[in-house]
Amino acid sequence: MGECFKLTVPRARGTLREGGTVDEMMLFATMDEFTVPHFVIPTASAQQASSPAVASPATPVTSAEPQGGSSGLDVSSPSQYAVVAVTRSQEPQNTFYTLPLDIHELIFAHLDDLADLTCVGLTSPYLWGVTQDIVHRHYRKHFGRLAGENIVFAGADTLPDDYPPALFLVSESKDLNGRVSTMRDGREDIGPLTLYNMAERLGVRYYGRINIEEKSRNVYNECLRRTTAPDHSQSSWRNAVQRKVGEICVQESLFVPTDQAWLLRNLATKEFVTLGGIALDVKFIHGPFIKGTGFGQVLVSRTCWSSSSSISMCFDGKIHNGVWSGHCFDITTRGRHDKSTKDEKAEWKDVSEEVAAEIAAVWKSEYGPGWQEVAIERAERYKWTILGRVLGGGGTKCWT
Structure with a gap:
């Protein structure tokens, strides 16, 4: 040899x-x-989610409260917080969605887990745009x-x-x-x-080797796992995740397009x-x-x-x-x-x-x-x- x-x-x-x-x-x-x-x-993502600058806050998705009540969860844990946020964000007095974009960016910077970010984003179209922009930036950092x-x-x-x-x-x-x-x-x-x-x-x-497709698929599976409803197939949370499968599971070509000349x-x-x-x-x-x-x-x-x-x-x-x-x-x-x-x-x-x-x-x-x-x-x-x-x-x- x-x-x-x-x-x-x-x-x-x-x-x-x-x-x-x-x-x-x-x-x-x-x-x-x-x-x-x-x-x-x-390159910048060609299929960006709705821009946070133009998307308006909307009614969050409905998710079942975790069994035993939210008080049984450690909300200091990002993964637990992401699930609880889906339920608590429905409260009329909640003003989280009205915070400026830069404040949301600072808050989400503390969520290192991409599944956490994705779960929080699923609570409203506005937050989806904010969190997915951060997720895509994370994926782009693996290249170059x-x-x-x-x-x-x-x-x-x-x-x-x-x-x-x-x-x-x-x-x-x-x-x-x-x-x-x-x-x-x-x-x-x-x-x-x-x-x-x-x-x-x-x-x-x-x-190591770079595989954004597998990484994003793991994020999707982790989001599915976090459903708390007894009947997972009918839970609104699971449905919300499944509706976004095309945006959560990304292809490398989203960041490295195949229709351009490269040098x-x-x-x-x-x-x-x-x-x-x-x-x-x-x-x-x-x-x-x-x-x-x-x-x-x-x-x-x-x-x-x-x-x-x-x-x-x-x-x-x-x-x-x-x-x-x-x-x-x-x-x-x-x-x-x-x-x-x-x-x-x-x-x-x-x-x-x-x-x-x-x-x-x-x-x-x-x-x-x-x-x-x-x-x-x-x-x-x-x-x-x-x-x-x-x-x-x-x-x-x-x-x-």
Whole structure:
């Protein structure tokens, strides 16, 4: 088995949980699912709930009082409060709905549980608009967490003091020598500091796979669970939740639309790669995600760094010393790029053709002149796992 690489954010003390050999990441697995969401700058929700600014307070939904009366609940608990609020908000003297929007925002900022926020929002159309805006903001925060950060696909064979040029500031260089404590098999291990084990230091942040669809489905199920009526199938609370299923259970495309052109941008060199410039076929493009050869493969091919040139492939290029190693990236729409850069003096350069030729050379070294047929066949067979199935998960591992 070849050298294992993993995406690291050395200066920000972070790493992606998954890793793999270069051939696995370039040829046998789609990197887009694991890497692209962390660089995508999401758009505002296209299906926002009613705007709080125009929605007017309305009669709250009716929910049965919890068995034993509300006095039996600990209203200091957000989840308990969310249920009680449905009943108590029906009182005529309740003025909660007349509070200014900024006050509601401050109050709801203390509800960390998305099911709590959703339950409170179900009590009126006005609060629904307020709470869903907050919920959507929470989902958007999962995307683009590595945008603008210096990244490297660090190799396990990287030697101490071997770093991509200009990755670290001069003021940071004093921390690059010496030894580091890492955890292996549940035990603390002390060894020389390298670019690779920087991502295994104590206190490093691990970035897991992003799956907004599963997260929102869990919120929906939790809201259903909080019904208190004896006959759940007939409870007004359950009905209220079910009527909102289409808004509670969201798709990733709500924040990362598939009907727009996306660019992978190198913020350090002012270069970008287009979807059409590297995709095997337009049918494989799904927003910023591409089956076969996508932005994920671009990042691998250009940001790997290792002291060893052994990459478990026939390719004889210097992929182990990527020309973009240590640079900063983001993935944004063409429209936003054009708007944000129209006044910049420095001109951006489209390097899609150059990058596509490099990726083609990697595939051709493995499969010869007919590499495209192999790549297309694999892309057609590949099934998306909807941007990964879990948020978080186990430790770093190599794909097999």
